[in-house]
Amino acid sequence: MTPDLLSPNQHTILETAVHPRNHLAFLSQAEIDRLIDRNADGLYPLIRSCALAILNSGVNTDDSVGLFAKHQDFDLTFARHPRGLRITLHHAPKQAFVDGVLMETIHDMLFAMLRDLLLIRDLVTVRPDQPGIAATDLVFQVLRNAKVLDAERELNTIVCWGGHAINKVEYDYSVRVGEALGLRRFDICTGCGPGAMKGPMRGAAHGHRRQSWRHGRFIGITEPGIIAAEPPNGVVGDLVIMPDIEKRLEAFVRIAHGLIIFPGGVGTFEEILYLMAILNAPHNHEDPLPVVLTGPVESTDTLHAFHTFLVETLGSKATGRLELIIDDPGAVAGRMVEGREAIRRHRRQAEDAYFFNWTLAIEDHLKIPFTPSHEAMASLNLHRDQPATDLAQNLRALFSGIVSGNVKPAIQAAIQRNGPFIIRGDPTLMHAVDRLLARLVAERRMKMQGGYTPCYRIQTE
Amino acid sequence: MTPDLLSPNQHTILETAVHPRNHLAFLSQAEIDRLIDRNADGLYPLIRSCALAILNSGVNTDDSVGLFAKHQDFDLTFARHPRGLRITLHHAPKQAFVDGVLMETIHDMLFAMLRDLLLIRDLVTVRPDQPGIAATDLVFQVLRNAKVLDAERELNTIVCWGGHAINKVEYDYSVRVGEALGLRRFDICTGCGPGAMKGPMRGAAHGHRRQSWRHGRFIGITEPGIIAAEPPNGVVGDLVIMPDIEKRLEAFVRIAHGLIIFPGGVGTFEEILYLMAILNAPHNHEDPLPVVLTGPVESTDTLHAFHTFLVETLGSKATGRLELIIDDPGAVAGRMVEGREAIRRHRRQAEDAYFFNWTLAIEDHLKIPFTPSHEAMASLNLHRDQPATDLAQNLRALFSGIVSGNVKPAIQAAIQRNGPFIIRGDPTLMHAVDRLLARLVAERRMKMQGGYTPCYRIQTE
Amino acid sequence: MTPDLLSPNQHTILETAVHPRNHLAFLSQAEIDRLIDRNADGLYPLIRSCALAILNSGVNTDDSVGLFAKHQDFDLTFARHPRGLRITLHHAPKQAFVDGVLMETIHDMLFAMLRDLLLIRDLVTVRPDQPGIAATDLVFQVLRNAKVLDAERELNTIVCWGGHAINKVEYDYSVRVGEALGLRRFDICTGCGPGAMKGPMRGAAHGHRRQSWRHGRFIGITEPGIIAAEPPNGVVGDLVIMPDIEKRLEAFVRIAHGLIIFPGGVGTFEEILYLMAILNAPHNHEDPLPVVLTGPVESTDTLHAFHTFLVETLGSKATGRLELIIDDPGAVAGRMVEGREAIRRHRRQAEDAYFFNWTLAIEDHLKIPFTPSHEAMASLNLHRDQPATDLAQNLRALFSGIVSGNVKPAIQAAIQRNGPFIIRGDPTLMHAVDRLLARLVAERRMKMQGGYTPCYRIQTE
Amino acid sequence: MTPDLLSPNQHTILETAVHPRNHLAFLSQAEIDRLIDRNADGLYPLIRSCALAILNSGVNTDDSVGLFAKHQDFDLTFARHPRGLRITLHHAPKQAFVDGVLMETIHDMLFAMLRDLLLIRDLVTVRPDQPGIAATDLVFQVLRNAKVLDAERELNTIVCWGGHAINKVEYDYSVRVGEALGLRRFDICTGCGPGAMKGPMRGAAHGHRRQSWRHGRFIGITEPGIIAAEPPNGVVGDLVIMPDIEKRLEAFVRIAHGLIIFPGGVGTFEEILYLMAILNAPHNHEDPLPVVLTGPVESTDTLHAFHTFLVETLGSKATGRLELIIDDPGAVAGRMVEGREAIRRHRRQAEDAYFFNWTLAIEDHLKIPFTPSHEAMASLNLHRDQPATDLAQNLRALFSGIVSGNVKPAIQAAIQRNGPFIIRGDPTLMHAVDRLLARLVAERRMKMQGGYTPCYRIQTE
DSSP, X not given: OXXXXXXXXXXXXXXXXXXXXSTTSSOXXXXXXXXXXTTSSSOHHHHHHXXXXXXXXXXXXXXXXXXXXXXXXXXXXXXXXTTEEEEEEEEEEGGGEETTEEOHHHHXXXXXXXXXXXXXXXXXXXXXXXXXXXXXXXHHHHHHHTTOOOSSSOSOEEEEEOOTTOOHHHHHHHHHHHHHHHHTTOEEEEOSSSGGGTHHHHHHHHHHHHTTOOOOOEEEEEOHHHHTTSOOOTTOOEEEEOSSHHHHHHHHHHHOSEEEEOOOOHHHHHHHHHHHHHHTSGGGTTOOOOEEEEEOGGGHHHHHHHHHHHHHHHOTTTTTTEEEEESOHHHHHHHHHHHHHHHHHHHHHHTOOSSSOOSSOOOHHHXXXXXXXXXXXXXXXXXXXXXXHHHHXXXXXXXXXXXXXXXXXXXXXXXXXXXXXXXXXXXXXXXXXXXHHHHHHHTTOSOOSSSOOOSEEEEEO | OOOOEEOSSTTEEEEEEEOOSSTTSSOOHHHHXXXXXXXXXXXXXHHXXXXXXHHTTTOOOOOHHHHHHHTTTOEEEEEEETTEEEEEEEEEEGGGEETXXXXXXXXXXXXXXXXXXXXXXXXXXXXXXXXXXXXXXXXXXXXXXXXXXXXXXXXXXXXXXXXXXXXXXXXXXXXXXXXXXXXXXXXXXXXXXXXGGTHHHHHHHHXXXXXXXXXXXXXXXXXXXXXXXXXXXXXXXXXXXXXXXXXXXXXXXXXXXXXXXXXXXXXXXXXXXXXXXXXXXGGGTTOOOOEEEEEOGGGHHHHHHHHHHHHHHHOTTTTTTEEEXXXXXXXXXXXXXXXHHHHHXXXXXXXXXXXXXXXXXXXXXXXXXXXXXXXXXXXXXXXXXXXXXXHHHHHHHHHHHHHHHHHOHHHHHHHHHHOSEEEEEOHHHHHHHHHHXXXXXXXXXXXXXXXOOOXXXXXXX | OOOOXXXXXXXXXXXXEEOOSSTTSSOOHHHHHHHHOTTSSSOHHHHHHHHHHHHTTTXXXXXXXXXXXXXXXXXXXXXXXXXXXXXXXEEEEGGGEETTXXXXXXXXXXXXXXXXXXXXHHSXXXXXXXXXXXXXXXXXXXHHHTTOOOSSSOSOEEEEEOOTTOOHHHHHHHHHHHHHXXXXXXXXXXXXXXXXXXXXXXXXXXHHHHTTOOOOOEEEEEOHHHHTTSOOOTTOOEEEEOSSHHHHHHHHHHHOSEEEEOOOOHHXXXXXXXXXXXXXXXXXXXXXXXXXXXXXXXXXXXXXXXXXXXXXXXXXXXXXXXXXXESOHHHHHHHHHHHHHHHHHHHHHHTXXXXXXXXXXXXXXHXXXXXXXXXXXXXXXXXXXXXXXXXXXXXXXXXXXXXXXXXXXXXXXXXXXXXXXXXXXXXXXXXXXXXXXXXXXXXXXXXXXXXXXXXXXXXXX | OOOOEEOSSTTEEEXXXXXXXXXXXXXXXXXXXXXXXTTSSXXXXXXXXXXXXXXXXXXXXXXXXXXXXXXXXXXXXEEEETTEEEEEEEEXXXXXXXXXXXXXXXXXXXXXXXXXXXXXXXXXXXOTTOOHHHHHHHHXXXXXXXXXXXXXXXXXXXXXXXXXXXXXXXXHHHXXXXXXXXXXXXXXXXXXXXXXXXXXXXXXXXXXXXXXXXXXXXXXXXXXXXXTTSOOOTTOOEEEEOSXXXXXXXXXXXXXXXXXXXXXXHHHHHHHHHHHHHHTSGGGTTOOOOXXXXXXXXXXXXXXXXXXXHHHHHOTTTTTTEEEEESOHHHHHHHHHXXXXXXXHHHHHHTOOSSSOOSSOOOHHHHSOOOOOHHHHHTOOOOSSSOHHHHHHHHHHHHHHHHHHHHOHHHHHXXXXXXXXEEEEOHHHHHHHHHHHHHHHHTTOSOOSSSOOOSEEEEEO
16 A cells, blocks of 8 residues: 555545555456456456546445546556555545545445455356246355355344435434444345445444454345446445346345344335345245334334335235334344244254255346336236235335336436326225325435436326 | 233333342442341431432433432332342332343442442441541542552553533544544543543543554542432442542542543542642652643634643642643544553653552642631642642632532521621632632533622732 | 173174264264265265275374275165264274263264365366366365364464475474473474374464463364375374375465475475475565475485485576575474564465465466376476476476386386386486486385386487 | 674584573663672672573583583673673583574573573572462462463473483383373473473473464473482473472472472472372362373383382372373373363353462471481481371481482481481381382492492381
8 A cells, every 4th residue: 555646636646556465465467467468358447437536435325426426537457566466546535545545445345346346247147038046146145255155154144224315313323223233233234325335334343342342244146237326335344246136136135144124215225125035935925024114213114114015015924024113132143043043943954054045035026136127017917916025026016117217317218208107906006005105205215306206106906 | 030010100120130140249248238228327328329320320310309300219229139138129229230130240230339338338437537648548549449550451540530511523523533443452440420521431432433442441439429410420440439538539530641631521520630639749740640631723722821821820830740631532532542651661760550540649638628718718738839739739628618518508597697708819810710619600510590799809918 | 972892802892882073073963964865976985995994093104005904894885964064983993982982072073074075076177178267266165164264363374384204303303393492382293194194283283382482273184095004193183185296285385475395305305395386476576475495404415305306407596596404493383483583474466365375376287297108208398498387397207107107006007018107308317317316215214125126218319 | 683603622512692672681780790799798699600501401411510511611691781681602512502502492591581580589588498379479470480380271280200210111101191292282291301301391392383282381390409319301391490398299299280290309209298198188188180191001110119019008098189191192191081070160160270289288297398317317207107198208308308418419428327227117117118118229220339238227126
């Protein structure tokens, strides 16, 4: 690590060199040659944008456009060095440095990102239309290579989901839940960004410190398209980059020994429906993963609305696995402690690994991204005469399409051309969807400029 | 550590046993016998009240009366055990436990407290009227025994002073200063309580984590009379109990490699005057300890008022050592980095230890508690025709007397009998004192019920 | 690790289960499936024989035939387990266990062996006739995967060569050299077996202990055909299995920061000639690797004979790199300290890695095994009118052929059919060869039953 | 640590400075002042001779006179330093250094010695004629201060006794016993010197390495009068210096969780009788300490002779606690494993510490040195009509007197003046003594020049 040269731009460091320590500390000549040649495999633009997001770690933003605009002259180059590899950063954001030296966690994340992107490049490709076990294997290999799997501290990983833009009261509550988990020496795994992805980590870090527990882990799992909009928060210790959103979701459920869901927006709701589709598959009925939906007393209405929607659509039996706990961090943590013992028994009996839930069945439908179009949306089966697991999958696709219709320029253009998506289905289902989205809009949990014009029209039958 | 029995009182644990791990792990039979016999040396009441304060660590309170009233049935007993010593806690506050097991840091502090109280009991007594080098030696021995001195990480200890009841903006600023220090791997030492004693520790803990720095220390130095009113905050890692206030102050200045003062009340001001008396002693002119007075931009007026008072009373030359930095955590931390190098050079030249400032002269006046009375107050020399070091000492005694007149029942009674303290001195000095106290009252930085009636009357000459 | 069941055969343990801890702690389902299916890729016989050799670690033997005969009922099976993989050993040699539990180092070597054999299977095949850079890359990958490369402790690896059957005086001397190296915190790398491969490790372990040095490494590099005849000695800490003899030799010279040669037989001499061929290649003239030939004063004649042979055949200039130090462990270690600094400068200048000598050129001739036959032996160019590097290569092939003629049944049969190998070359070279072999026979440094009948006839021209 | 200046005397280092790291890293000014003033408390000559012995650690010698004669110009001086204390060594033996820097273990032992001598000086004096519990307390405090007591690894300490001049076969056997203990992760504690004090340590170090066990301890307990004749062997890791021989013996039996006795001379026999006196005291009948007398098959006669003497004098019941195991290291180690469990139960029941046997009663007779004179020897009660514990004490005094008569100049002069000691007692006891001593003489296990002239005459009654 060499001291910095001052840049004319006072917000960046003109040039600085960094060297790998753990990941990539030992590359062969051929491997270095491939890295030095920027054009070799089209990886460079991805590396650059992920690097820029990581160098902004700890900065609260979800404006990736603004982030990139501000740092157009940022660049990174690779070279050989007696200690292996040298990366030179040009015009890197100053906030990543202390007295001209890169912060340790940012340094580590930089090389963790390279590690994952290079591994993904080198692994045999998964067939996009039939991902099957190969996709699960890839998820496993990325996690193993990141040294996130740990046989000694097994059954310790609590995955937390929830919005990146929750309010102050909800954030403070997520910190308290994190502290209750940290006092019980749990590790936290989240999607890496701010809000409900950060609060539990901060709290757990404090809980670990009160227990003099130095082995706590804070795992952030992201993917290239998300990281720029949600740079790693300042608590993430282990950063893992999955190739796409579906593998990121699969990673969450396979390493979780407990799952806690805080309030959030449409994105969080998609995740819940993804989970419902899995838990209701007949093969997974025995799986004892504890799942808790929780928030502060001030969010009671929202939590009830979430819960009601699920009961109304999937039925109370299908949602039995989702426990609702309001404003009680100790009870949430206690539920995770109980659940862990059930998991231990179940895995032992199934001869499944403690550190990766191989037994859980995830259908190919859930491993393949849903591509929204007027046709696809219109042909979604949104009736009650199907198993809960299928209905949950279809509802997840519905929400996914609505998110795209709200934010993705290409979809928005199609809607302007052809009118809103027409959605057909059981009227009671349709009204439940309508009510939920209205609430998310009213509570400003959906990304929007000005008033919200729905991108869909419900056609009841 | 045995699991707990539920107490009828739901806020306490009926009975639980704890064992020492580091401190006191190895006691001889004679040492254990002395502990078991509660009446042996009158130590038991002190142990009990300190233990109760520690078991409330992390709870924000400065109401020691309330604390003790709430836990009248709390008790602790000692017994022999194959692994050395066993302490049984009866009706201990539930908040100190997680799932019935004492938190690690609270466990450690409990035995740290015993370690210090037993050591102090066994060390040869310092003559109260002529403390001299023996007092310094005792301070050193308590710190050494607590393993707070560290030759490897020397020159890393930043002492932070300031009020326990600062406002939210000032607290958040102290967290930011702490983070800037933590990013540079400094350790933090404070008086152990809330407010400006906690903020820098929290911030530094976050800074250390961002640097993956696992060796950070958070030293809290207190004394038996203070700890009950200011239980250790939840970040303190190393707790040290000095026998009295003067040795606590001496410990701060001898282990500091940098000293940062945040806004505070009369107590903080006493500390500043104590420091001014030391730094202005001719013997100490060469000592390069960096001293910074700092706060957020919102506290600019208060900081200027503090600074102005010192310049008006002691003169600008005498206050030259006190640097004022407003709202710039990076500059504060940078100043500590610079100062450290100067200290290294100075200690090497003086053949003084890196981990304890033996060279600094502290006069017996400053090692002896000031006992306020009408006579003592009336005879304080508060004129300008004396060296700055002496004037600082006398002003410190003045403030000490005023604090006692405000809060100590015995002194308050004497004032009711004999009228307010009469203070004589140079009118310009007296007016400076008056103005400063008026500001502290106005900003509610002094402890008081209702309006403030001064306990003193200035008699200008 | 489960306790053992007593076997009817008192020298073995009937059945015991072991689990991986570091290597192979995390296998995917597909990887475990492939291991469980013994017939999948023909790897099982190799795994079994290596496992048996490792379970005899610490036993002094070079009789692999006897070893296998004694343990015909030894077997190992693989199964899935919540912590990953379980290996069950059947009829394992009792000497590997303490109170029914496998010794830690043997446990580790067992999984190191699996790690390497599985990696070698999965790596892309090197073309046998044009190994080139791909062979070097494979050597690098096996070492990296074994975590033998270390950027922090770089420039510390001393490779020791020499006979496995040296006499007691020579062994004791190798221990003393090892102690001198250990006192200077050097790591030792050898071929893993007894004699000169063990002595330096034992000595260095003692030296490390006297320096309270807990980070010392004892690397043994072997290959599947050798390990059974030379089970790892009891000091080896890191076991690495290369796919063949040539890659093992390449591994030695690429990770060495110093090379020490003790007395030995024809095998040691082959190694010396391999090294001479490399060091005399023009591309390698600048490489500063220190190379010392050393032994106790009692072995002076042998050492001089070795040296004389090299000077007579390759010339004094070509052997200038080989330093002869007799009976002075301190001087040998001192030479390694000096050489290390030269290497550091050279690598920095060449931008080559500290932990792997990429710059050293090794020709394909040296990477391809020499297959002896009457034709091949007859056509060896053994004249002086060629560069030293080529002559060294040809002499190495000559010695390799003689070794095979001495011990390999197939070659011995061919010789019985067709008469001894006919060797043609410069008479002075031929006589030097003759003299050297006579000495090795006289000193019983060659493996033989009864008197020695040469398998070759020199035909001078 | 500064590099050395070459001394004109090639066997010593002219001048070198060392600094404390653990022990004595933090001394107060008063403590340093007292050390710098060499004449303060007459400690300097003791420090110098112990330092010289330690600097010869690893050298095999029992000739303290020769050692001191060779190093008359050796000297050490103390000074203040920013890191605490600096010791300058003048003309220190070169063998303690590697490339001009003191070996780590020797460095540590140097400061361990200072630590113990300073502590002993500062502890309250034990009354020489009534040592009582105060002596035990002092033993405890020295061990605690040396950090030799360990609550985590308790019940692991095997004490080995035996001669410093045993033959090669016996030494090799003691190494094998040590390896069997080390493979079971036992720590070894001995008297610190060569022979049976070194062999078990070497073996255990190898056993620990095979188990990848990095926490093994090798504790050497000595006293100022012995260390010069028996410098610490090269394996000792923790050196402890007790104030006198009796406290050294007490330390051995109080920290032992198992005791193994190898062959030795009169000194070893004194130790056995000391142990017999303790084990036969009625108060100690329940104590389950395992005690094994062992040696190689070649020493069978000697071991039987030892055992026979004890049975003939003390009776078979009194010697029942001493188990004889011939040539079976595994059985010896197995016996220690068993005994440990008995100790664990016993200590738990007695509420005694795992790491120090407080319960064991040791009478004042055994804590007070026996001063031999013609009167004292003549009045020893050597009859059978007394409890075994008393007879063992008296026999121990008898052997102690004989050792003094053999080697101490003052006693030898008294014998020349007044004739040999007259010993009176039961004839069968006297003949047993005679036979045993004759064997020790014949096997050259007693220190003597030329033939042996007994210093005593038996007067049977």
